[in-house]
Amino acid sequence: KTEAVVTSAVPYPYIIPLRRTALVMIDFQRDFMEGGGFGASLGNNVELLRACLPAAAALLAACRAAGLAVVHTLEAHTADLGDLHISKFSRGNLPPGMRIGDVLTPEMGRVLIRDEPGNGIVPEVAPIEGELALFKPGKDAFYATPLEGWLRERGITHLLFAGVTTEVCVQTSMRAANDRGFECCLVTDATESYFPEFKAATIKMVTAQGGIVGWTATTGEIAAALK
Numbered sequence: 060k061t062e063a064v065v066t067s068a069v070p071y072p073y074i075i076p077l078r079r080t081a082l083v084m085i086d087f088q089r090d091f092m093e094g095g096g097f098g099a100s101l102g103n104n105v106e107l108l109r110a111c112l113p114a115a116a117a118l119l120a121a122c123r124a125a126g127l128a129v130v131h132t133l134e135a136h137t138a139d140l141g142d143l144h145i146s147k148f149s150r151g152n153l154p155p156g157m158r159i160g161d162v163l164t165p166e167m168g169r170v171l172i173r174d175e176p177g178n179g180i181v182p183e184v185a186p187i188e189g190e191l192a193l194f195k196p197g198k199d200a201f202y203a204t205p206l207e208g209w210l211r212e213r214g215i216t217h218l219l220f221a222g223v224t225t226e227v228c229v230q231t232s233m234r235a236a237n238d239r240g241f242e243c244c245l246v247t248d249a250t251e252s253y254f255p256e257f258k259a260a261t262i263k264m265v266t267a268q269g270g271i272v273g274w275t276a277t278t279g280e281i282a283a284a285l286k
């Protein structure tokens with residue numbers, strides 16, 4: 060088949076053209092998902108995020124089986140902090156005296172720095188050969204990254220979004236994609252927030268007003284349509 064239809068998507072059926080759709084896995088990195096990293100050091104409970112890993116892994120498997128393009132992003136800065144704005148460096152509830160680029164724990168290494176141990180994608184959803192893994196310095200996956208060119212070269216028009224956190228990097232990237240003309244669907248059980256009320260609000264706000272930012276659907280609904 061050439062397309063899959065997710066009939067129960069919100070606010071109305073979402074069509075997945077198989078050769079023109081990519082799965083975008085946002086920031087499934089240890090920094091956010093494990094203790095001792097950036098997310099935890101900001102005062103958050105990382106266990107909340109881990110709840111979406113089984114669905115995210117199932118979504119990834121279903122998309123791979125259907126031959127969809129897969130992109131993984133990592134929020135990360137270069138070792139010299141050359142791509143880190145002073146505004147981002149200055150802000151946030153890190154422990155007193157600590158900044159992005161500092162070592163919070165030896166296990167995780169320098170916070171939010173490319174290729175440090177904490178910057179690795181958790182094994183449940185690790186990339187495989189042929190998938191794009193890209194570093195992004197901001198919340199928006201299109202900002203200062205090669206993502207748009209990579210998608211356009213491949214004729215991608217539709218994007219499925221999973222990842223963490225729902226209202227920060229996932230929603231920001233979905234809105235940026237929407238403004239670039241991509242037809243976007245947020246996979247609701249394959250994303251999580253440190254704030255359950257923010258996740259719920261994001262799901263409502265992206266689909267409100269007739270799909271102002273796009274659609275939402277569950278992993279089960281998407282996997283069934285792709286079968």
Ligand code: TIU
Binds near residue numbers: 085091101224228
């Ligand atoms: N803090 C928080 O909720 N998120 C981030 O800092 N980055 C991402 O969402 N990836």
